Amino acid sequence: MPEVSAASPESLPTRIGEYRVLRKLGEGATSEVFLCRDEFHDRDVAVKRVRESAVRDPVDGRYYSRFFAAEAALVGRLQHPHVVQIFDAVDGPAEQYLVMEHVPGSTLRRYCRADQLLPLELIVEIGFKCAMALGYVFRQGLIHRDIKPANLLAVESGGHLTDVKVSDFGSALNLGADITQVHRVGSLTYMSPEQLDGAALNAQSDMYALGAVLYHLVTGHPPVEGESQAAMIQGILYGSVVPPSQRRQGVEPAVDEVILRTLQKQPADRYDSWDSFANALAALITNRQVPRGNLQAVLDSERFNLLRGLDFFSRFDDVELWEVVHQARWQRFPIGHKLMRRGEKGRDFHIIAQGEVAVRRDGQTFETLDAGALVGEMAYLAPSRELRTRTADVEATDPLTTVSFTPETLGQLSLACRQRFSEAFISVLVRRLHAAHEALSHPQRIL
Ligand SMILES: Nc1ncnc2c1ncn2[C@@H]1O[C@H](COP(=O)(O)OP(=O)(O)O)[C@@H](O)[C@H]1O
Numbered sequence: 001m002p003e004v005s006a007a008s009p010e011s012l013p014t015r016i017g018e019y020r021v022l023r024k025l026g027e028g029a030t031s032e033v034f035l036c037r038d039e040f041h042d043r044d045v046a047v048k049r050v051r052e053s054a055v056r057d058p059v060d061g062r063y064y065s066r067f068f069a070a071e072a073a074l075v076g077r078l079q080h081p082h083v084v085q086i087f088d089a090v091d092g093p094a095e096q097y098l099v100m101e102h103v104p105g106s107t108l109r110r111y112c113r114a115d116q117l118l119p120l121e122l123i124v125e126i127g128f129k130c131a132m133a134l135g136y137v138f139r140q141g142l143i144h145r146d147i148k149p150a151n152l153l154a155v156e157s158g159g160h161l162t163d164v165k166v167s168d169f170g171s172a173l174n175l176g177a178d179i180t181q182v183h184r185v186g187s188l189t190y191m192s193p194e195q196l197d198g199a200a201l202n203a204q205s206d207m208y209a210l211g212a213v214l215y216h217l218v219t220g221h222p223p224v225e226g227e228s229q230a231a232m233i234q235g236i237l238y239g240s241v242v243p244p245s246q247r248r249q250g251v252e253p254a255v256d257e258v259i260l261r262t263l264q265k266q267p268a269d270r271y272d273s274w275d276s277f278a279n280a281l282a283a284l285i286t287n288r289q290v291p292r293g294n295l296q297a298v299l300d301s302e303r304f305n306l307l308r309g310l311d312f313f314s315r316f317d318d319v320e321l322w323e324v325v326h327q328a329r330w331q332r333f334p335i336g337h338k339l340m341r342r343g344e345k346g347r348d349f350h351i352i353a354q355g356e357v358a359v360r361r362d363g364q365t366f367e368t369l370d371a372g373a374l375v376g377e378m379a380y381l382a383p384s385r386e387l388r389t390r391t392a393d394v395e396a397t398d399p400l401t402t403v404s405f406t407p408e409t410l411g412q413l414s415l416a417c418r419q420r421f422s423e424a425f426i427s428v429l430v431r432r433l434h435a436a437h438e439a440l441s442h443p444q445r446i447l
Pocket residue numbers: 025026027028029030031032033046048084100101102103104106107150151153167168169170
């Protein structure tokens with residue numbers, strides 16, 4: 001394995017293919033990653049170039065080409081908000097490189113240091129997002145096989161970690177296509193017993209690795225430590241793991257339970273699916289088993305689960321739902337807040353995520369709406385300006401959480417997501433039309 005050397009300024013290339021190199025972002029065993037300018041698309045990209053010395057390596061060179069090929073095969077295939085997107089792969093005679101989405105920030109390595117540990121709720125949140133992302137990856141027929149802190153990119157803004165993205169699919173196993181498995185000699189620290197054994201791998205192998213990363217993030221130590229490689233192997237295969245609560249104050253037994261379950265030696269003793277693992281993580285937050293900091297009023301995972309439970313979003317898939325979580329304006333209102341007034345013009349609309357509103361005309365309540373209901377969509381959908389006037393007063397009768405959109409924010413969603421909105425609008429309108437018909441043909445029912 002080539003030595004990973006510190007970047008020296010003179011080693012910075014000026015261009016890679018058509019991309020102007022701005023600076024170095026990081027490096028792994030086989031490659032260097034540079035921040036580059038994609039002039040054509042007017043965006044910054046991360047370009048991962050296989051090290052020349054790696055390809056030329058007489059023993060391992062062909063393996064390194066396989067890592068490149070594994071990742072290159074995924075161009076455009078993985079589209080998930082918590083998976084780094086691979087835009088392009090160039091397999092030229094002079095150089096091999098991948099063009100990816102640039103993730104501004106660092107990696108989770110930084111947050112494994114004992115003096116840099118994150119709040120527990122944020123770690124659980126990261127775990128939830130990674131579990132959902134790896135569930136998506138697994139449904140695409142892939143096992144990542146190299147989940148470790150350096151391969152989980154941290155999105156940072158204003159010096160704070162705000163999001164996470166799974167990256168480095170160089171070791172990925174394609175269950176549908178790979179006949180032989182490339183064996184990567186990497187860090188043992190997060191490797192599952194079955195991977196160490198060279199046994200058949202499944203979703204549970206990545207689950208073990210993610211559990212080991214979460215363990216490290218919580219405690220500042222990996223679950224298995226050893227002086228030598230032999231001691232590590234012994235520990236992974238047979239050693240017991242110190243519960244996280246013994247290494248960090250404030251860790252509840254429920255948190256121990258979730259993490260230790262993913263670190264079971266037998267894959268069958270871990271969670272049976274990514275969804276059940278993700279749900280167990282989300283439940284820690286819902287059941288208040290992690291201390292709530294005041295980082296964010298509502299965590300993304302809670303928002304995601306809130307929307308998942310609403311009828312309106314029942315036909316949205318996970319990726320579309322994450323888009324809504326990220327693009328919508330989330331608002332909270334106290335009791336008595338007037339969300340809308342009759343006669344006002346406006347085109348924003350709201351979906352009630354929590355709470356209740358009264359719909360009134362001339363002071364008379366004629367409808368109450370709660371979670372999942374649409375408010376204000378008639379003006380939004382109105383075909384002409386005159387019809388964009390609110391026809392009723394809408395007032396919060398319970399503390400209210402809404403997911404709100406304007407035509408502009410809705411316009412920024414992907415085509416697929418907007419399509420889901422249209423379908424959901426249509427079904428709401430059809431139900432309403434049906435109710436109106438019923439009311440007309442059986443007037444006594446509404447008296
Ligand atoms: N898309 C990206 N945006 C920002 N930094 C990245 C990106 N991809 C990789 N990096 C940085 O480069 C390092 C090495 O990338 P990685 O894909 O893991 O290479 P390797 O396969 O050699 O391990 C990462 O640990 C990270 O610091």
